[in-house]
Amino acid sequence: MTRGEIKDVILEIIADIDEDADMDGLNPDEPLRDQLDLDSMDFLDIVMELRKRYKLQIPEADYPELATLTSCINYLEPKLKAL
Amino acid sequence: MADYSLIIIGGGLSGLAAGIRFARFGGSVLILEKHAIPGGLNSYYFRKGFLLETGLHAMTNFAEPGDKRAPLNRLFRQLKFSRHDFITHEQFSSLIHFPAGNTLRFSNDFSLLQEEIASRFPAEIDGFNSLLAVVNGYDPFTPKAWISTRVMLARFLHDPLLIDMILLPLMVYGNSEEHDMDFPQFVIMFRSIYQEGFFRPDGTMKDFLALLVDKFTSYGGEIRYNSQVQSIGITDQQASHVKLAGGEAISCDAVISTVGAPGTFAMLSLNPQEEKYAGRMTFVESIYILPRQAKKEVKSDHTIIFYCLSDQLQYCQPVKPVDTSWGVICFPENFQGLPTSENFQIRITHAANYDLWKKASPLEYTAMKQEWGAKSREMSAKIIGNYEQNIVYEDSFTPITIERYTAKARGAVYGSPVKIKDGRTPCSNVFIAGTDQGFLGIVGSMLSGVSIVNQHILTEN
Ligand SMILES: Cc1cc2nc3c(=O)[nH]c(=O)nc-3n(C[C@H](O)[C@H](O)[C@H](O)COP(=O)(O)OP(=O)(O)OC[C@H]3O[C@@H](n4cnc5c(N)ncnc54)[C@H](O)[C@@H]3O)c2cc1C
Numbered sequence: 157m158t159r160g161e162i163k164d165v166i167l168e169i170i171a172d173i174d175e176d177a178d179m180d181g182l183n184p185d186e187p188l189r190d191q192l193d194l195d196s197m198d199f200l201d202i203v204m205e206l207r208k209r210y211k212l213q214i215p216e217a218d219y220p221e222l223a224t225l226t227s228c229i230n231y232l233e234p235k236l237k238a239l
Numbered sequence: 240m241a242d243y244s245l246i247i248i249g250g251g252l253s254g255l256a257a258g259i260r261f262a263r264f265g266g267s268v269l270i271l272e273k274h275a276i277p278g279g280l281n282s283y284y285f286r287k288g289f290l291l292e293t294g295l296h297a298m299t300n301f302a303e304p305g306d307k308r309a310p311l312n313r314l315f316r317q318l319k320f321s322r323h324d325f326i327t328h329e330q331f332s333s334l335i336h337f338p339a340g341n342t343l344r345f346s347n348d349f350s351l352l353q354e355e356i357a358s359r360f361p362a363e364i365d366g367f368n369s370l371l372a373v374v375n376g377y378d379p380f381t382p383k384a385w386i387s388t389r390v391m392l393a394r395f396l397h398d399p400l401l402i403d404m405i406l407l408p409l410m411v412y413g414n415s416e417e418h419d420m421d422f423p424q425f426v427i428m429f430r431s432i433y434q435e436g437f438f439r440p441d442g443t444m445k446d447f448l449a450l451l452v453d454k455f456t457s458y459g460g461e462i463r464y465n466s467q468v469q470s471i472g473i474t475d476q477q478a479s480h481v482k483l484a485g486g487e488a489i490s491c492d493a494v495i496s497t498v499g500a501p502g503t504f505a506m507l508s509l510n511p512q513e514e515k516y517a518g519r520m521t522f523v524e525s526i527y528i529l530p531r532q533a534k535k536e537v538k539s540d541h542t543i544i545f546y547c548l549s550d551q552l553q554y555c556q557p558v559k560p561v562d563t564s565w566g567v568i569c570f571p572e573n574f575q576g577l578p579t580s581e582n583f584q585i586r587i588t589h590a591a592n593y594d595l596w597k598k599a600s601p602l603e604y605t606a607m608k609q610e611w612g613a614k615s616r617e618m619s620a621k622i623i624g625n626y627e628q629n630i631v632y633e634d635s636f637t638p639i640t641i642e643r644y645t646a647k648a649r650g651a652v653y654g655s656p657v658k659i660k661d662g663r664t665p666c667s668n669v670f671i672a673g674t675d676q677g678f679l680g681i682v683g684s685m686l687s688g689v690s691i692v693n694q695h696i697l698t699e700n
Contacts, residue, residue, distance in 0.1 A: 175321055176305050193307045197317055200693055204264040216698060 157236040162229050165209075166202070170194075173201045184225040210236060241490040243269045243461075245696060246481050248468045248506075249497035251279025251645070252681055253673030255451040257495050257688030259318045261696055262458035269489065270460065271481065273467035273646070277452055279497075280645050280652065281681055283445045287632055289582075291526060292444045293644075296543060296569040296586060297437035299412065300430075300682040301329060301347050309435065311682055317689045318454065326441035328574035330542035333437065335404045336622055337547050343404055344541075347436030360401050370395040374430070379423035382660045386422035403552040408432055408545045410554045411567055411588070413679040415518045415653035417555035424677075431682065437542060439574050471496075471506045471669060478669045481506075493696055496664075497673035497688070500655050501648040507666055511648075516675065518651030519556040521638040523591040525612055528582050533629035537585070538622070544568040546622050553590075560595045561611040563618040585626060587619050593638040593649045608635055653679050662691045670695050 157165070170177050170192065177192050188194065202222065206212045212235055214222075221231040245261050247254045250272030261268045276282060281294035302309030304322040315322040332346040343359065345352040357364040370392065392402050406420075409428035414420040420428075440447050452462060467484040471494055474480075480490040496503040501511035529537075547565035554565075566589040572580065599607055612635055616627050638650030647654060658677035662670040670691050678687035 174307070174316060175323065176307060195308070195313065197313060197689070197693060200697065201317075204697060208264050 157233075157239050159229050159233060162232050162236055163225065166225065166228050166232075169202055169205045172205070173198055182225065187223050188225060188228075189223070206232075210239065212236075241479075241492050243267045243489065243491045245269075245493050245495065246271065246489065246491040247495045247497065248481065248503075249279060249673065250274075250277040250462055250464070251497055251673060251684065252281055252451075253676075253684040253688035254279075254495070254497040255448070255455060255688070256314075256318060256685035257497070257672050257692045258455045258460045258462070259451065259458065260689045260692040262455055262460035263319055264697065265459070266696070268460050269491075270455070270462040271466040271468050271483070271489075272462065272464050274644070275464050276448075277462070277464075278444065278448050280641070280647070281444055282448070282644075283443060286634060289528060289632060290443055290445060291634065292571070293636075295439065295444050295681070296412075296567065296571070296588075297330060297439055297574075298681050299432055299435065299437060301327065301436040301438040310431070310686060311435070314682060314686055314689065317693075318451075318685075320450075320454065327438045328441065328576050330437035331573050331575065332541055333408070333543040333545070334541045335407060335545045337400060337404055338550060341400060341404065345433055347438070349434050352433055356401070360398060363396055363398055363401050366395040366397070367401075374426050374434075377423070377426045379426040383423070388420045388422045388425040389418075391422050391425075399551070403547065406554070407547060407552055407565065408543075410552075411545065413653065413683070414554065415520055415651065415658075415674075415679070416656040417519055427678075427683070431680070437574075439571070468498075468506060470508065471503075471666070473507070473666065476666070478507075478666055493668040493670070495670050495672050495688075495691060495696070497671075497684075498646050499648060499673075500657075500659060500671060500675040502646055503664060503669070503671055503675075507664065507669065509665060513648060515657055516655040517648040518654050518656050519593075519649070520554075520653055521556075521591050521593050521641060521650040522588050522652055523561050523611065523615075523635060523637050524586060524588045525615055525633060525635040527585045527587075527626070527630045528632040529585065529626060529629045530582055530631060531580065533626065534583055536629065537624050537626045539570050539573065539583075539585075542570060542573040544622060546619075548618065548621065555590070557590055557592050560592050560607055561615065562590045563611070563614050565589070566615070566619070568619050568623060582631065585619075585623075587615055589615060591638050593642075593651075596637050596639050596650075604637075604639070608637065647674070662695060 203214050222228050244266045245268040247270045250270045258270045283292050300311045302311040335343040343355045413428045468481050469484045470482045471478050472480040478494045480488045482488050500516040505511040549564040569586040572583045641650035654674035660677050672688045672691040673684050676687045
């Protein structure tokens with residue numbers, strides 16, 4: 157997957173998790189949690205959704221890598237390259 | 240490979256929520272429910288053509304759609320229900336009624352309670368607002384040693400009457416301890432009742448349960464009714480299967496039990512420790528159905544009335560079969576925007592003594608039901624006026640009914656006074672969710688199911 161495709165996947169997952177998510181004006185370098193008012197339970201949903209869709213195992217120690225949209229893409233790029 | 244990744248014992252609200260949560264991400268999961276229908280404490284039955292709900296007075300934790308941090312909306316996101324599609328009916332208002340004309344009204348607009356306290360207890364309003372600041376800043380979810388709510392409240396409030404008035408609704412809707420409560424639980428209940436408030440879902444509990452079961456099965460989850468779990472089988476110190484009353488064994492990688500601590504320990508062949516884990520707070524409830532025309536004869540402008548007619552609230556197991564000196568009077572039709580129906584209900588709840596009901600012979604039991612039903616009607620009539628002459632149907636249940644239908648030890652609705660907050664048991668892949676984990680009520684038990692799956696099942700695979 158390209159970086160652009162990964163970005164779309166993440167935004168789609170977030171929209172799926174949170175029907176009230178406001179994706180316009182999302183700053184890719186600011187924490188997603190603060191901007192979208194998500195909590196750790198919602199965050200787990202992103203991890204679980206990635207596992208369900210791509211069989212990706214993301215260890216808890218790596219969760220901080222998913223903090224912003226850009227850091228998500230950086231973290232997932234090598235893992236989803238082959239797809 | 241095991242038959243299922245996860246087996247959930249109990250198809251009450253915590254078990255259904257846990258099941259949806261796990262099935263949502265493709266996990267294979269089976270719910271085993273001993274009864275023919277789901278719901279547990281919060282279920283329904285049919286009598287004489289009436290659909291009667293067993294548990295529901297009101298759901299707590301009201302929140303408007305869009306308020307993302309509200310527990311109700313977090314629960315909906317976790318279960319992947321659209322909050323916008325879910326129609327709610329808010330309460331009218333509720334009343335706390337104590338002797339000598341001392342009353343406090345509250346509604347889903349918190350400022351009503353503040354105004355009532357300011358006008359009736361002017362010397363206490365500053366203290367109440369300081370207490371409010373503590374509640375607002377408090378984290379009730381990080382486990383800590385037990386803290387006395389009465390000691391905490393005494394720092395802010397001086398009138399024992401006001402303290403009891405504030406405590407009554409919070410205790411009767413969510414306190415498994417007698418006399419006092421753990422302060423974090425007070426904070427949870429204060430928010431869910433006074434700051435968030437009461438509502439009911441559109442339709443009946445039957446509809447609500449169908450929504451949950453449909454969601455669960457749409458994700459591939461399986462549920463089996465009339466399937467009572469007898470024991471949890473252990474291989475190499477780990478649960479490997481559960482055994483049903485009929486002898487069938489079903490294998491699994493992990494178990495979540497929602498049947499309470501004593502019942503779960505017994506299934507694990509451990510000492511059930513009833514002395515420690517069996518709660519003492521149990522209740523009797525009467526349900527009366529009256530024709531709509533009779534409504535003008537009773538004082539019924541509130542949704543729920545929490546009353547105490549003695550000077551001090553005795554929140555404890557009574558020495559008599561029933562303590563009618565305090566209780567709850569609920570009008571289930573008094574929610575905004577409900578369609579008018581031919582009849583209306585009055586539901587009345589009092590604390591009861593399990594042992595006295597348990598040891599009664601069948602004849603004595605029937606006589607006790609009649610005697611205490613009459614006393615309850617007499618007491619409640621002092622508050623809402625006479626209604627007995629208009630009753631067209633009545634039913635009641637006792638601690639024994641609760642024990643029989645839900646397997647709660649000693650019929651204790653709120654379970655053990657000692658909660659197992661992390662959900663762990665001596666067996667590393669068996670977890671407790673629901674009442675004995677610590678979140679109470681309809682919304683609370685569902686959040687409990689969700690959080691145990693999040694903490695122990697999803698993240699440890
Ligand atoms: C009279 C009354 C009024 C209430 N009113 C309200 C209210 O107005 N608002 C509110 O929020 N809450 C209310 N509650 C509380 C609320 O109903 C409970 O807190 C909640 O439903 C508890 O859910 P649970 O899943 O933890 O437990 P349960 O509902 O007890 O679920 C446990 C399930 O396990 C099943 N089970 C037990 N043993 C076995 C076994 N061996 N094998 C298989 N299955 C088994 C039981 O049949 C049951 O279905 C009320 C409760 C009562 C009794």
